[in-house]
Amino acid sequence: MSVVTRFAPSPTGYLHIGGLRTALFSWLTARHHGGTFRLRIEDTDLSRNSEEAMAAILRAFDWVGLSYDGEVVYQSQRFDLYREYIDRLLEEDKAYRCYMTREELDALREAQIARGERPRYDSRYRDFTGTPPAGVNPVIRIKAPQEGTIVIDDGIKGRIEIAAEEVDDFIIARSDGTPTYNFVVAIDDALMEITDVIRGDDHLYNTPKQLVIYGALGFTPPRFYHVAMINNEQGKKLSKRDGATDVMEYKARGFLPEALLNFLVRLGWSHGDQEIFSLEEMIELFDPRDINKSASSYNLDKLLWLNAHYIKAKPDAELIELLKDFGVDLSDHPKASAILAATRERGKTLVELAGQIRLITEVPAAYDEKAVKKAFKEDTVELLKDFSFRLYKNQPESQEDFHVEMQRLVEEREIGFGKIGMPLRVSLLGSMTGAGMDEVMAILGVDETIARIERAIGELGVRN
RNA sequence: GACCCUUUCAUCUAGUGGCCAAGGAUGCUGCGUUUUCAUCGCAGUCACAGAGGUUCAAAUCCUCUAAGGGUCGCCA
Numbered sequence: 001m002s003v004v005t006r007f008a009p010s011p012t013g014y015l016h017i018g019g020l021r022t023a024l025f026s027w028l029t030a031r032h033h034g035g036t037f038r039l040r041i042e043d044t045d046l047s048r049n050s051e052e053a054m055a056a057i058l059r060a061f062d063w064v065g066l067s068y069d070g071e072v073v074y075q076s077q078r079f080d081l082y083r084e085y086i087d088r089l090l091e092e093d094k095a096y097r098c099y100m101t102r103e104e105l106d107a108l109r110e111a112q113i114a115r116g117e118r119p120r121y122d123s124r125y126r127d128f129t130g131t132p133p134a135g136v137n138p139v140i141r142i143k144a145p146q147e148g149t150i151v152i153d154d155g156i157k158g159r160i161e162i163a164a165e166e167v168d169d170f171i172i173a174r175s176d177g178t179p180t181y182n183f184v185v186a187i188d189d190a191l192m193e194i195t196d197v198i199r200g201d202d203h204l205y206n207t208p209k210q211l212v213i214y215g216a217l218g219f220t221p222p223r224f225y226h227v228a229m230i231n232n233e234q235g236k237k238l239s240k241r242d243g244a245t246d247v248m249e250y251k252a253r254g255f256l257p258e259a260l261l262n263f264l265v266r267l268g269w270s271h272g273d274q275e276i277f278s279l280e281e282m283i284e285l286f287d288p289r290d291i292n293k294s295a296s297s298y299n300l301d302k303l304l305w306l307n308a309h310y311i312k313a314k315p316d317a318e319l320i321e322l323l324k325d326f327g328v329d330l331s332d333h334p335k336a337s338a339i340l341a342a343t344r345e346r347g348k349t350l351v352e353l354a355g356q357i358r359l360i361t362e363v364p365a366a367y368d369e370k371a372v373k374k375a376f377k378e379d380t381v382e383l384l385k386d387f388s389f390r391l392y393k394n395q396p397e398s399q400e401d402f403h404v405e406m407q408r409l410v411e412e413r414e415i416g417f418g419k420i421g422m423p424l425r426v427s428l429l430g431s432m433t434g435a436g437m438d439e440v441m442a443i444l445g446v447d448e449t450i451a452r453i454e455r456a457i458g459e460l461g462v463r464n
Numbered sequence: 465g466a467c468c469c470u471u472u473c474a475u476c477u478a479g480u481g482g483c484c485a486a487g488g489a490u491g492c493u494g495c496g497u498u499u500u501c502a503u504c505g506c507a508g509u510c511a512c513a514g515a516g517g518u519u520c521a522a523a524u525c526c527u528c529u530a531a532g533g534g535u536c537g538c539c540a
Contacts, residue, residue, distance in 0.1 A: 010539085012539085012540075042540060043540095044539095045539060045540065102538070109536095109537090112466095113465070113466095114465095116465045116466070117466065118465080118466040118536060119536060120536080139538055157469070157470090160468075162467080163467080166467060166468090171537085173538085174538040176538080178538090180537095180538070180539085180540090181540050182540090185540090201533095203535095204469070204534070204535075205468075205534080206535090206540090226469085228534095229533075231532095231533085233474095233475075235475095235532075235533095237533080263476095266476060266477080266489090267477095268476090269477095270476080270488095273477090273487075274488090275476090275488080275489050275490085292477080293470065293471095294469090294470050295532085295533065295534095296475090296477090297476080298475090299474095299476060299490070299491085301475075301490055301491055302489080302490045303490095304490090305490060305491090306490090308503090343502095345502055346501070346503080410499085418499055419499090420499080421499035422499080422500070424499090425499085431501090432500065433500060433501035434501060434502085435500095435501085435502090436499085436500085436501095437499075437500085
Protein backbone atom coordinates (compact mmCIF):
# COMPACT_ATOMS: atom_id res chain seq x y z
CA MET A 1 0.00 0.00 0.00
CA SER A 2 1.31 3.41 -0.89
CA VAL A 3 2.13 5.94 1.80
CA VAL A 4 -0.05 9.00 2.21
CA THR A 5 0.85 11.73 4.69
CA ARG A 6 -0.57 15.15 5.30
CA PHE A 7 0.03 18.50 6.89
CA ALA A 8 -3.07 19.97 8.47
CA PRO A 9 -2.64 23.47 9.84
CA SER A 10 -5.42 25.65 11.12
CA PRO A 11 -5.36 29.06 9.52
CA THR A 12 -5.08 31.12 12.65
CA GLY A 13 -1.66 32.61 12.01
CA TYR A 14 1.54 32.33 10.04
CA LEU A 15 3.49 29.11 9.64
CA HIS A 16 6.01 28.79 12.43
CA ILE A 17 9.16 26.72 12.38
CA GLY A 18 7.72 23.98 14.57
CA GLY A 19 4.93 23.54 12.06
CA LEU A 20 7.39 23.61 9.21
CA ARG A 21 9.40 20.85 10.81
CA THR A 22 6.42 18.52 11.16
CA ALA A 23 5.42 19.42 7.60
CA LEU A 24 8.94 18.56 6.48
CA PHE A 25 8.90 15.25 8.32
CA SER A 26 5.56 14.37 6.74
CA TRP A 27 6.70 15.48 3.33
CA LEU A 28 9.93 13.49 3.56
CA THR A 29 8.06 10.39 4.64
CA ALA A 30 5.79 10.61 1.63
CA ARG A 31 8.58 11.39 -0.82
CA HIS A 32 10.80 8.66 0.58
CA HIS A 33 8.18 6.08 -0.30
CA GLY A 34 7.16 7.73 -3.53
CA GLY A 35 3.84 8.35 -1.84
CA THR A 36 1.50 11.29 -1.57
CA PHE A 37 1.67 14.40 0.58
CA ARG A 38 -1.61 16.22 1.13
CA LEU A 39 -2.42 19.61 2.52
CA ARG A 40 -5.58 20.11 4.51
CA ILE A 41 -6.81 23.26 6.14
CA GLU A 42 -8.51 22.79 9.48
CA ASP A 43 -10.95 25.65 9.42
CA THR A 44 -13.99 24.25 11.13
CA ASP A 45 -14.09 27.11 13.59
CA LEU A 46 -15.61 29.62 11.23
CA SER A 47 -15.10 32.49 13.64
CA ARG A 48 -11.34 32.08 13.68
CA ASN A 49 -10.50 31.71 10.02
CA SER A 50 -8.25 34.10 8.27
CA GLU A 51 -7.71 34.34 4.54
CA GLU A 52 -4.45 36.10 5.18
CA ALA A 53 -3.16 33.32 7.41
CA MET A 54 -4.06 30.78 4.75
CA ALA A 55 -2.13 32.69 2.13
CA ALA A 56 0.83 33.09 4.47
CA ILE A 57 1.04 29.35 5.03
CA LEU A 58 0.95 28.67 1.29
CA ARG A 59 3.62 31.32 0.69
CA ALA A 60 5.90 29.71 3.24
CA PHE A 61 5.44 26.31 1.66
CA ASP A 62 6.27 27.79 -1.67
CA TRP A 63 9.41 29.50 -0.38
CA VAL A 64 10.94 26.39 1.16
CA GLY A 65 9.87 24.31 -1.80
CA LEU A 66 7.61 21.76 -0.15
CA SER A 67 5.20 20.58 -2.79
CA TYR A 68 1.87 19.00 -1.99
CA ASP A 69 -0.17 16.63 -4.08
CA GLY A 70 -3.73 17.08 -5.23
CA GLU A 71 -6.07 19.84 -4.21
CA VAL A 72 -5.91 21.54 -0.85
CA VAL A 73 -8.75 20.23 1.28
CA TYR A 74 -10.72 22.83 3.20
CA GLN A 75 -12.72 21.36 6.03
CA SER A 76 -15.10 24.29 6.00
CA GLN A 77 -16.31 23.07 2.61
CA ARG A 78 -17.06 19.55 3.78
CA PHE A 79 -19.68 20.17 6.46
CA ASP A 80 -22.33 18.20 4.55
CA LEU A 81 -20.06 15.22 4.52
CA TYR A 82 -19.39 15.42 8.24
CA ARG A 83 -23.12 15.79 8.84
CA GLU A 84 -23.75 12.44 7.19
CA TYR A 85 -21.38 10.71 9.55
CA ILE A 86 -22.86 12.45 12.55
CA ASP A 87 -26.34 11.31 11.51
CA ARG A 88 -25.08 7.82 11.01
CA LEU A 89 -23.58 7.69 14.49
CA LEU A 90 -26.81 9.04 15.92
CA GLU A 91 -28.84 6.42 14.10
CA GLU A 92 -26.58 3.65 15.24
CA ASP A 93 -26.85 4.91 18.80
CA LYS A 94 -23.11 5.54 18.94
CA ALA A 95 -23.65 9.21 19.59
CA TYR A 96 -26.33 11.16 21.39
CA ARG A 97 -27.70 14.61 22.05
CA CYS A 98 -26.65 16.34 25.22
CA TYR A 99 -28.75 19.18 26.60
CA MET A 100 -26.37 20.53 29.17
CA THR A 101 -25.85 24.24 28.88
CA ARG A 102 -22.46 25.89 28.90
CA GLU A 103 -23.22 27.20 32.36
CA GLU A 104 -24.01 23.75 33.69
CA LEU A 105 -20.87 22.41 32.08
CA ASP A 106 -18.73 25.13 33.61
CA ALA A 107 -20.21 24.47 37.03
CA LEU A 108 -19.51 20.75 36.69
CA ARG A 109 -15.91 21.43 35.68
CA GLU A 110 -15.32 23.78 38.55
CA ALA A 111 -16.72 21.34 41.06
CA GLN A 112 -14.49 18.58 39.72
CA ILE A 113 -11.39 20.71 39.85
CA ALA A 114 -12.26 21.75 43.39
CA ARG A 115 -12.37 18.07 44.29
CA GLY A 116 -8.99 17.50 42.67
CA GLU A 117 -10.41 15.45 39.84
CA ARG A 118 -9.62 15.59 36.19
CA PRO A 119 -12.48 17.59 34.62
CA ARG A 120 -14.64 15.47 32.38
CA TYR A 121 -18.21 15.24 31.19
CA ASP A 122 -20.24 12.88 33.36
CA SER A 123 -22.24 11.19 30.56
CA ARG A 124 -25.51 12.27 32.10
CA TYR A 125 -27.38 12.34 28.77
CA ARG A 126 -25.76 9.19 27.44
CA ASP A 127 -28.85 7.07 27.89
CA PHE A 128 -31.38 9.85 28.25
CA THR A 129 -34.87 8.98 27.06
CA GLY A 130 -36.99 11.61 28.75
CA THR A 131 -38.29 14.90 27.46
CA PRO A 132 -35.43 17.26 26.63
CA PRO A 133 -35.39 20.60 28.40
CA ALA A 134 -36.98 23.37 26.36
CA GLY A 135 -34.95 26.08 24.74
CA VAL A 136 -31.65 24.23 24.67
CA ASN A 137 -29.95 23.46 21.38
CA PRO A 138 -28.19 20.20 22.10
CA VAL A 139 -24.61 19.32 21.26
CA ILE A 140 -23.85 15.85 19.99
CA ARG A 141 -21.52 13.63 21.92
CA ILE A 142 -19.92 10.36 21.00
CA LYS A 143 -20.25 7.32 23.22
CA ALA A 144 -16.72 6.67 24.27
CA PRO A 145 -15.85 3.32 25.82
CA GLN A 146 -16.35 3.40 29.57
CA GLU A 147 -13.90 0.76 30.55
CA GLY A 148 -10.71 -0.82 29.33
CA THR A 149 -7.75 0.93 27.80
CA ILE A 150 -7.14 2.74 24.58
CA VAL A 151 -3.78 1.86 23.11
CA ILE A 152 -1.77 4.19 20.92
CA ASP A 153 0.99 2.39 19.11
CA ASP A 154 3.14 5.39 18.41
CA GLY A 155 5.95 5.16 15.90
CA ILE A 156 8.13 7.43 18.00
CA LYS A 157 7.06 7.06 21.61
CA GLY A 158 6.16 3.42 21.52
CA ARG A 159 3.09 1.89 23.12
CA ILE A 160 1.02 4.28 25.20
CA GLU A 161 -1.95 3.09 27.18
CA ILE A 162 -4.69 5.45 28.24
CA ALA A 163 -7.43 4.35 30.58
CA ALA A 164 -10.85 4.61 28.95
CA GLU A 165 -12.09 6.70 31.88
CA GLU A 166 -9.70 9.41 30.79
CA VAL A 167 -11.65 9.91 27.61
CA ASP A 168 -15.12 11.31 28.17
CA ASP A 169 -18.05 11.46 25.77
CA PHE A 170 -16.61 14.42 23.95
CA ILE A 171 -18.54 16.72 21.67
CA ILE A 172 -18.50 15.94 17.97
CA ALA A 173 -21.00 18.59 16.90
CA ARG A 174 -21.62 21.98 18.48
CA SER A 175 -25.08 23.27 19.31
CA ASP A 176 -25.06 25.18 16.03
CA GLY A 177 -24.53 21.91 14.20
CA THR A 178 -20.92 22.45 13.14
CA PRO A 179 -18.56 19.55 13.73
CA THR A 180 -15.55 19.76 16.03
CA TYR A 181 -11.88 19.23 15.45
CA ASN A 182 -11.28 15.70 16.68
CA PHE A 183 -14.24 14.42 14.78
CA VAL A 184 -13.37 15.92 11.41
CA VAL A 185 -9.70 15.03 11.71
CA ALA A 186 -10.54 11.38 12.12
CA ILE A 187 -13.07 11.47 9.27
CA ASP A 188 -10.74 13.24 6.91
CA ASP A 189 -7.68 11.21 7.73
CA ALA A 190 -9.74 8.13 7.01
CA LEU A 191 -11.41 9.41 3.84
CA MET A 192 -8.18 10.86 2.48
CA GLU A 193 -6.63 7.47 3.19
CA ILE A 194 -3.82 8.92 5.23
CA THR A 195 -1.52 6.08 6.23
CA ASP A 196 0.95 7.97 8.44
CA VAL A 197 -0.01 10.84 10.70
CA ILE A 198 3.03 12.83 11.79
CA ARG A 199 2.19 15.70 14.12
CA GLY A 200 3.33 17.54 17.22
CA ASP A 201 3.06 15.67 20.50
CA ASP A 202 0.77 18.38 21.80
CA HIS A 203 -1.76 16.29 19.87
CA LEU A 204 -0.98 13.13 21.77
CA TYR A 205 -4.11 13.48 23.85
CA ASN A 206 -6.28 13.95 20.81
CA THR A 207 -5.25 10.58 19.51
CA PRO A 208 -7.36 8.42 21.86
CA LYS A 209 -10.35 10.57 20.98
CA GLN A 210 -9.74 10.13 17.31
CA LEU A 211 -9.27 6.43 17.88
CA VAL A 212 -12.76 6.37 19.41
CA ILE A 213 -14.13 7.90 16.21
CA TYR A 214 -12.25 5.41 14.07
CA GLY A 215 -13.70 2.62 16.15
CA ALA A 216 -17.27 3.90 16.01
CA LEU A 217 -17.15 4.32 12.26
CA GLY A 218 -15.26 1.14 11.57
CA PHE A 219 -12.28 2.88 10.01
CA THR A 220 -8.76 1.54 10.15
CA PRO A 221 -6.50 3.93 12.05
CA PRO A 222 -3.27 5.22 10.49
CA ARG A 223 0.18 4.91 12.02
CA PHE A 224 0.83 7.76 14.42
CA TYR A 225 4.09 9.58 15.03
CA HIS A 226 4.06 12.22 17.74
CA VAL A 227 7.01 14.55 17.42
CA ALA A 228 8.25 16.38 20.50
CA MET A 229 8.18 20.15 20.51
CA ILE A 230 10.93 22.58 19.64
CA ASN A 231 11.93 24.77 22.56
CA ASN A 232 13.72 28.09 22.54
CA GLU A 233 17.38 28.47 23.45
CA GLN A 234 16.44 28.58 27.10
CA GLY A 235 14.64 25.26 26.80
CA LYS A 236 11.21 26.83 27.16
CA LYS A 237 8.33 26.66 24.76
CA LEU A 238 8.97 28.60 21.59
CA SER A 239 6.87 31.72 21.51
CA LYS A 240 6.55 34.82 19.42
CA ARG A 241 8.84 36.60 21.80
CA ASP A 242 11.68 34.36 20.74
CA GLY A 243 12.16 36.36 17.58
CA ALA A 244 11.76 34.66 14.29
CA THR A 245 9.17 31.97 14.62
CA ASP A 246 7.43 32.96 11.39
CA VAL A 247 9.02 31.00 8.58
CA MET A 248 8.88 33.96 6.24
CA GLU A 249 10.83 36.01 8.72
CA TYR A 250 13.80 33.80 7.90
CA LYS A 251 13.56 34.78 4.29
CA ALA A 252 13.59 38.44 5.26
CA ARG A 253 16.61 37.89 7.46
CA GLY A 254 18.60 36.44 4.61
CA PHE A 255 18.39 32.73 5.25
CA LEU A 256 18.37 30.19 2.46
CA PRO A 257 15.52 27.68 2.49
CA GLU A 258 17.95 24.78 2.15
CA ALA A 259 19.74 25.95 5.30
CA LEU A 260 16.50 26.23 7.24
CA LEU A 261 15.34 22.80 6.11
CA ASN A 262 18.72 21.25 6.89
CA PHE A 263 18.60 22.87 10.32
CA LEU A 264 15.08 21.65 11.02
CA VAL A 265 15.61 18.11 9.81
CA ARG A 266 18.46 17.74 12.32
CA LEU A 267 16.26 18.85 15.16
CA GLY A 268 15.03 15.55 16.50
CA TRP A 269 16.41 13.44 13.71
CA SER A 270 19.86 12.36 12.63
CA HIS A 271 21.69 9.94 10.43
CA GLY A 272 24.91 8.95 12.12
CA ASP A 273 27.38 11.81 12.14
CA GLN A 274 26.09 13.49 9.02
CA GLU A 275 25.27 17.18 9.36
CA ILE A 276 24.75 18.38 5.81
CA PHE A 277 21.81 16.99 3.92
CA SER A 278 20.62 17.94 0.49
CA LEU A 279 16.90 17.54 -0.08
CA GLU A 280 17.64 14.40 -2.09
CA GLU A 281 19.66 12.90 0.75
CA MET A 282 16.95 13.72 3.25
CA ILE A 283 14.39 11.99 1.08
CA GLU A 284 16.59 8.97 0.70
CA LEU A 285 17.55 8.65 4.35
CA PHE A 286 14.57 9.90 6.33
CA ASP A 287 12.48 7.48 8.33
CA PRO A 288 9.99 8.80 10.88
CA ARG A 289 10.81 5.87 13.16
CA ASP A 290 14.23 7.44 13.69
CA ILE A 291 12.77 10.62 15.13
CA ASN A 292 13.86 11.24 18.72
CA LYS A 293 11.48 11.13 21.63
CA SER A 294 12.72 14.18 23.44
CA ALA A 295 12.16 17.85 22.80
CA SER A 296 14.96 19.84 21.26
CA SER A 297 16.07 23.42 21.57
CA TYR A 298 16.34 25.94 18.84
CA ASN A 299 19.92 27.05 18.28
CA LEU A 300 20.58 30.07 16.09
CA ASP A 301 24.35 29.54 15.86
CA LYS A 302 23.94 26.24 14.12
CA LEU A 303 21.41 27.65 11.70
CA LEU A 304 23.81 30.49 10.93
CA TRP A 305 26.61 28.03 10.32
CA LEU A 306 24.46 26.04 7.93
CA ASN A 307 23.36 29.18 6.17
CA ALA A 308 26.98 30.24 5.66
CA HIS A 309 27.68 26.80 4.29
CA TYR A 310 24.91 27.04 1.73
CA ILE A 311 25.82 30.58 0.74
CA LYS A 312 29.33 29.41 0.02
CA ALA A 313 28.02 26.62 -2.17
CA LYS A 314 25.45 28.66 -4.08
CA PRO A 315 26.10 29.23 -7.79
CA ASP A 316 26.79 32.87 -8.72
CA ALA A 317 23.73 33.28 -10.88
CA GLU A 318 21.39 32.13 -8.13
CA LEU A 319 23.09 34.26 -5.53
CA ILE A 320 22.78 37.31 -7.75
CA GLU A 321 19.04 36.70 -8.05
CA LEU A 322 18.62 36.27 -4.31
CA LEU A 323 20.63 39.37 -3.53
CA LYS A 324 18.17 41.56 -5.41
CA ASP A 325 15.79 41.31 -2.46
CA PHE A 326 18.49 42.76 -0.27
CA GLY A 327 19.20 45.88 -2.24
CA VAL A 328 22.12 44.62 -4.29
CA ASP A 329 21.81 44.13 -8.04
CA LEU A 330 24.87 42.60 -9.61
CA SER A 331 23.09 41.23 -12.67
CA ASP A 332 24.71 43.75 -15.03
CA HIS A 333 27.95 44.15 -13.20
CA PRO A 334 30.93 43.06 -15.31
CA LYS A 335 32.87 42.01 -12.21
CA ALA A 336 29.99 40.23 -10.51
CA SER A 337 31.73 36.91 -10.07
CA ALA A 338 34.88 38.55 -8.72
CA ILE A 339 32.78 40.47 -6.23
CA LEU A 340 31.05 37.33 -5.06
CA ALA A 341 34.33 35.45 -4.83
CA ALA A 342 35.68 38.22 -2.61
CA THR A 343 32.67 38.41 -0.33
CA ARG A 344 30.68 35.19 -0.20
CA GLU A 345 32.69 33.74 2.65
CA ARG A 346 32.18 36.82 4.74
CA GLY A 347 28.42 36.72 5.14
CA LYS A 348 26.46 34.28 7.26
CA THR A 349 23.23 35.65 5.85
CA LEU A 350 22.24 37.35 2.63
CA VAL A 351 21.81 40.52 4.63
CA GLU A 352 25.43 40.39 5.74
CA LEU A 353 26.62 39.41 2.31
CA ALA A 354 24.78 42.34 0.74
CA GLY A 355 26.50 44.59 3.25
CA GLN A 356 29.91 43.21 2.32
CA ILE A 357 29.18 43.74 -1.35
CA ARG A 358 28.05 47.31 -0.83
CA LEU A 359 31.32 48.01 0.89
CA ILE A 360 32.96 47.40 -2.46
CA THR A 361 30.39 48.69 -4.91
CA GLU A 362 29.64 51.90 -3.07
CA VAL A 363 32.01 54.70 -2.15
CA PRO A 364 32.46 54.65 1.63
CA ALA A 365 29.79 56.82 3.20
CA ALA A 366 31.87 57.11 6.34
CA TYR A 367 35.23 55.97 7.61
CA ASP A 368 35.32 53.84 10.71
CA GLU A 369 36.75 55.98 13.52
CA LYS A 370 38.82 53.31 15.19
CA ALA A 371 40.19 52.11 11.89
CA VAL A 372 41.26 55.61 10.92
CA LYS A 373 43.03 56.12 14.23
CA LYS A 374 44.91 52.91 13.89
CA ALA A 375 45.75 53.16 10.21
CA PHE A 376 46.49 56.82 9.56
CA LYS A 377 49.90 57.89 10.84
CA GLU A 378 52.18 60.79 10.00
CA ASP A 379 53.64 59.32 6.84
CA THR A 380 50.44 57.69 5.65
CA VAL A 381 49.34 60.39 3.24
CA GLU A 382 52.67 60.47 1.51
CA LEU A 383 52.67 56.71 1.23
CA LEU A 384 49.20 56.63 -0.25
CA LYS A 385 50.16 59.31 -2.74
CA ASP A 386 53.19 57.32 -3.77
CA PHE A 387 51.10 54.20 -4.19
CA SER A 388 48.44 55.91 -6.16
CA PHE A 389 51.05 57.46 -8.44
CA ARG A 390 52.51 54.02 -9.09
CA LEU A 391 49.05 52.75 -9.97
CA TYR A 392 48.54 55.64 -12.36
CA LYS A 393 51.89 55.02 -14.01
CA ASN A 394 51.67 51.22 -14.31
CA GLN A 395 47.92 50.78 -14.88
CA PRO A 396 47.53 47.34 -13.25
CA GLU A 397 44.45 45.37 -14.17
CA SER A 398 44.38 41.92 -12.67
CA GLN A 399 44.37 40.97 -9.02
CA GLU A 400 47.97 39.82 -9.49
CA ASP A 401 49.01 43.11 -11.08
CA PHE A 402 47.71 44.96 -8.06
CA HIS A 403 49.40 42.54 -5.74
CA VAL A 404 52.70 43.15 -7.50
CA GLU A 405 52.27 46.90 -7.05
CA MET A 406 51.81 46.50 -3.33
CA GLN A 407 54.67 44.07 -3.14
CA ARG A 408 57.01 46.47 -4.91
CA LEU A 409 56.03 49.38 -2.75
CA VAL A 410 56.77 47.60 0.51
CA GLU A 411 60.00 46.18 -0.82
CA GLU A 412 61.37 49.34 -2.30
CA ARG A 413 60.47 51.42 0.70
CA GLU A 414 61.37 48.68 3.16
CA ILE A 415 58.17 48.83 5.10
CA GLY A 416 55.78 46.20 6.46
CA PHE A 417 52.70 45.23 4.52
CA GLY A 418 50.43 46.65 7.17
CA LYS A 419 51.91 50.08 6.69
CA ILE A 420 50.19 50.39 3.34
CA GLY A 421 47.55 47.70 3.71
CA MET A 422 45.69 49.26 6.61
CA PRO A 423 45.36 52.81 5.30
CA LEU A 424 44.54 51.47 1.86
CA ARG A 425 41.80 49.32 3.31
CA VAL A 426 40.32 52.23 5.20
CA SER A 427 40.49 54.45 2.13
CA LEU A 428 38.83 51.96 -0.16
CA LEU A 429 36.27 50.36 2.11
CA GLY A 430 35.98 52.72 5.07
CA SER A 431 36.61 49.76 7.33
CA MET A 432 39.44 47.78 8.82
CA THR A 433 38.13 44.39 7.81
CA GLY A 434 36.95 42.79 4.62
CA ALA A 435 38.12 41.34 1.36
CA GLY A 436 41.72 41.25 0.19
CA MET A 437 43.06 44.56 -1.11
CA ASP A 438 44.32 43.22 -4.42
CA GLU A 439 40.93 41.62 -5.00
CA VAL A 440 39.11 44.84 -4.21
CA MET A 441 41.36 46.98 -6.37
CA ALA A 442 41.02 44.62 -9.31
CA ILE A 443 37.28 44.93 -9.01
CA LEU A 444 37.33 48.71 -8.67
CA GLY A 445 39.92 49.28 -11.39
CA VAL A 446 42.74 51.81 -11.31
CA ASP A 447 40.62 54.93 -11.74
CA GLU A 448 38.15 54.19 -8.98
CA THR A 449 40.92 53.00 -6.70
CA ILE A 450 42.83 56.24 -7.14
CA ALA A 451 39.66 58.28 -6.75
CA ARG A 452 38.86 56.60 -3.44
CA ILE A 453 42.40 57.06 -2.19
CA GLU A 454 42.30 60.75 -3.04
CA ARG A 455 38.93 61.17 -1.46
CA ALA A 456 40.15 59.52 1.72
CA ILE A 457 43.22 61.73 1.79
CA GLY A 458 40.99 64.75 1.43
CA GLU A 459 38.70 63.62 4.23
CA LEU A 460 41.20 62.11 6.62
CA GLY A 461 44.70 63.14 5.64
CA VAL A 462 44.90 66.36 7.56
CA ARG A 463 43.86 64.87 10.85
CA ASN A 464 47.03 63.37 12.12
C1' G B 465 -4.73 18.78 41.02
C1' A B 466 -5.31 14.47 37.46
C1' C B 467 -3.40 11.90 33.24
C1' C B 468 0.57 11.36 29.80
C1' C B 469 5.51 12.23 27.75
C1' U B 470 10.76 13.29 28.25
C1' U B 471 15.96 13.26 30.53
C1' U B 472 23.97 11.86 27.01
C1' C B 473 28.68 18.04 26.60
C1' A B 474 26.14 25.21 26.79
C1' U B 475 23.20 23.44 22.10
C1' C B 476 21.90 19.57 18.06
C1' U B 477 23.02 14.59 18.44
C1' A B 478 25.74 9.15 17.88
C1' G B 479 24.92 5.15 21.05
C1' U B 480 19.72 -0.62 21.62
C1' G B 481 24.68 -5.14 27.54
C1' G B 482 31.23 -5.66 26.33
C1' C B 483 34.16 -2.13 20.16
C1' C B 484 32.48 3.87 25.37
C1' A B 485 38.10 5.94 30.77
C1' A B 486 31.30 7.93 25.61
C1' G B 487 31.97 9.60 18.99
C1' G B 488 30.49 13.77 15.49
C1' A B 489 28.68 18.86 14.79
C1' U B 490 27.70 23.97 16.49
C1' G B 491 29.60 27.35 20.17
C1' C B 492 33.82 28.84 22.97
C1' U B 493 39.50 29.03 23.58
C1' G B 494 44.28 28.58 21.32
C1' C B 495 47.59 27.71 17.15
C1' G B 496 48.50 27.77 11.83
C1' U B 497 47.21 29.95 6.84
C1' U B 498 45.81 35.31 5.48
C1' U B 499 48.80 42.53 4.81
C1' U B 500 43.17 42.72 7.97
C1' C B 501 38.52 40.25 8.63
C1' A B 502 36.22 35.96 7.11
C1' U B 503 37.00 31.13 5.12
C1' C B 504 39.91 26.89 5.79
C1' G B 505 43.15 23.39 8.69
C1' C B 506 44.76 21.60 13.49
C1' A B 507 44.36 21.23 18.76
C1' G B 508 41.82 22.00 23.36
C1' U B 509 37.18 22.63 26.30
C1' C B 510 32.56 20.25 27.85
C1' A B 511 27.94 15.23 29.06
C1' C B 512 25.39 9.47 30.35
C1' A B 513 19.75 13.86 35.98
C1' G B 514 20.20 11.16 41.04
C1' A B 515 19.80 6.69 44.02
C1' G B 516 19.17 1.65 44.27
C1' G B 517 19.07 -3.05 41.82
C1' U B 518 19.89 -7.22 37.70
C1' U B 519 24.66 -8.90 35.38
C1' C B 520 31.21 -11.41 34.95
C1' A B 521 29.98 -6.62 32.39
C1' A B 522 25.03 -0.98 32.07
C1' A B 523 24.69 5.31 28.92
C1' U B 524 22.10 0.91 27.25
C1' C B 525 17.55 -3.67 31.28
C1' C B 526 14.31 -2.97 36.08
C1' U B 527 12.56 0.14 40.38
C1' C B 528 12.13 4.57 42.83
C1' U B 529 13.21 9.88 43.18
C1' A B 530 14.00 14.55 40.94
C1' A B 531 13.62 18.08 37.14
C1' G B 532 11.43 19.73 32.54
C1' G B 533 7.30 19.53 29.18
C1' G B 534 2.29 18.46 27.25
C1' U B 535 -3.03 17.90 27.93
C1' C B 536 -7.40 18.47 30.69
C1' G B 537 -12.87 23.83 25.69
C1' C B 538 -19.46 23.87 22.12
C1' C B 539 -10.12 26.08 20.06
C1' A B 540 -7.47 23.68 16.65
